[in-house]
Amino acid sequence: MGDVGSLWKRSPSPAFFETETAVKHSTPVKWMISAALLSAVLAADLQAEDRYHSDSDSRYLHHISLYDVNNRKIQPDSTTPYSPMNTCGRCHDYDSIAHGWHFNAFQTESVAGRAGEPWIWTDPKTGTQLPLSYRNEWKTLYRPGEVGITPWEMTLHFGDRVPGGNMGIGQARSQPSEQQASEQQATEQPLAEETAVASDPDAVASDAAVIDPAAGEPDRAPLSPRWPFTGTLEIDCMVCHAVSGAYDFEQRRLHIRQENFAWAPTAALRLGVVQGRASSIKDDADPDDDATQQKIPQVTYDVSRFNPDGSVFMDLVRKPSTNACYQCHSNRTVTADGIEPRWVHDQDVHLRAGMDCVDCHRNGIDHHIVRGFEGEDHPSGVAVETLSCRGCHLGAEEGQDESIALRPGRLGSPRPLHVGLPPLHFEKLSCTACHGGPIPKAEAAGIMTSLSHGLGEKGHRTGEELPRLKAPVYLPGDDGEVGPHRAMWPAFWGELKDGKVTPLAPSQVYDATRRALRVRKDFRDEVLNAKLSSSELKELLGEQRAKLDQEWSNQEQSQVDVAASEKGRQQFNQKVYAALLAIEDELKVDQAVYVSSGFVYGKGTEEDTVNKIEVDDSRATSMIAWPMAHQVRPAGWSLGATGCIECHSEDGKFFSSNVSAIGPGPDQGEPVTMASLQDVDPDQRLQWNEMFQGRKSFKFLVGGSIVILLMTLFVGIGAFAARLGGKAE
């Protein structure tokens, strides 16, 4: 890194020393190049040991100067957005932070650990819900590059659900215009290369890896021409560290959606007003063109936020508040009646007890947040056993190090007795099986999450929006212990080749199927949930009754429902047939298919018909599940608190609750019981249930047996004592 600094000193380029006026008219491309360079300089000049630190538990007041992406101090009359990397990164180790759990989601080389919620690419217009992840170890998920989704598209789609993460730095570096490339080749290119290594080796490498078409790996996607206009989505420290209420997520969402990536942190902190939208700039626009420059968003800073010395008070806290976590980690249960209201739910028992999320999910400067699952291996090397449920409440396992730090009772956690619960349960079940997730019912409920459904954003949700998720689904995890999971089934348009279904790029699918599907907002609503026309109603019910829709009898209503369902199915067949035909024609695909709820639909032999095709491709058709932990319920609300038969009976929800494959298509899967998902033999379960039914009587039998045996022993002791007494006499 030190070499980079010297390189920079050796080969200064005028491009990096522009006046502010010049910067105003420079292209974002130059910003990016400069940003990458300057972050390298910062990284090189400020090694971890050189940084100031307060070493106090008290809050450090941040009256600080803001810097833009060119590392120029922001003045009240500046028009460029502030850069968290250049502002916060002056004192804090941005490089280390960039490897943290929240920021490495788009890095292919990051440690994956236990499976987590995938990025579910959702397009309601084409009925798509495609689970994606850059984490290679989560093998059941599709890699975005593999299905033609670029990092830029991922950033646009999911950027408002992550606190940033160096998205785009590699691409911005790689995207100078031809003229700039030739002009700067001699001096800047070597710098840029060094910068890439210096600023964030893994982050940049991963970004570059994903976009480098020459690398020859499957997880590759073409370069996006949008980065130079949108800027990078840097790690925005204030997403988590701003005091509650200071960070406006709605602004963040708005600006990311308008492709104002680099402006989102400024707008969300309401440091000023951002005008303009990068989305209005066409892909092939010339960055140096005045017309393009006019469209680049501009900031008008709120002058009152600046102190006389030009600094700005950043109202922030070291420990993020739970409210900040909720922005991306909320979830709602959905039942047949819709989204369950908040007031019927309690918070996680730990929060009720006064804890915050970060009390367990903590981190150092590396920002590698402790996820809290058993067996977690923290990259820092710090033992985190006692930050899992079992570790905190029960301590390290017997035989392990019994030092104080590994004992139970951390943070004052009570040690549960689990009175009457046979130890076998601790080998077979995770803690969350009984204590976590929504209360199980006869059927797994629907779930909406912040990451998948953008909860937090104002809107009109019914609970039926894609992606359709289900929970709790009791499945064995990687460690073999059964616990609650969330689950979904992929739905996408793909190509069937050699018995495998490969998803097609969603943007290409949308373009190809737009005319065939003619969906304005929602595939399911507009294709499957068909409404009968007045003439169809008249034909079905007669002229008089057709008009009286409020007074229909149950029988009439059911007649209408059946007819509407048939019409929906017919529409589905027609439109999907046409869409598959269009995909095959436009995307040059031999056999196009649509996948939903585990079914694969292909074109029928006759026009406007579709057939279900049997395909042995579990990645496309099987359930995708990931473990869940929260909300944690207290002991009294745990499964089995009322006794064995709460689970070991015919209607014990842990085994008997069922889940069906669900998706945007017309067919939903057959209900499957949790017992069968856990591979529990139904006959054996029945036997166990019967055994537990007679458990009470059996206790009396055992008690009687013990009484007789004890009496026998007393007789023996008496006889022995008498014999000893006889001998003594």
Place this chain on the structure above:
Amino acid sequence: MMKMFIDRLLLLALMLVVLALVATSVATLWGTALSGSTLMLHMTAGGALVVGMPLVAVWFLRRGVSRQMASAMLRCGYWLTVLAATVTIVTVFLCMLPLPSTEQMNDLMELHGYAGFAMVPAVALFLLAAVRSRRMKSTRSATPG
């Protein structure tokens, strides 16, 4: 004749039950927890022991306390069997009550295992002594004078 038949029946049943219990729990010696059908079989055999053991204890009680009626080996085998069976059954009974914590249950189960496996030599001694005393009796009755 009837008494001999009941003797044999009870001892055979005891032997079979203990063999079943040992066979289904032998994996625990290598640290494997009982579960599934193995646990089911173990519990079924355990139920038979719960019912059968008091019968054995009461039936052989007189011989257990009388020097004249039984050899020292038989009495020793009998009492060891009764003692081990009592501990085995009591420990599992306590686990069935909503009293012990999981940790205490672990201890009780450990004790249950020790007592259970201790039944093997005890029952073997008891059976061996019973067979020997039967042979001696039949030798005496077959010898004139």
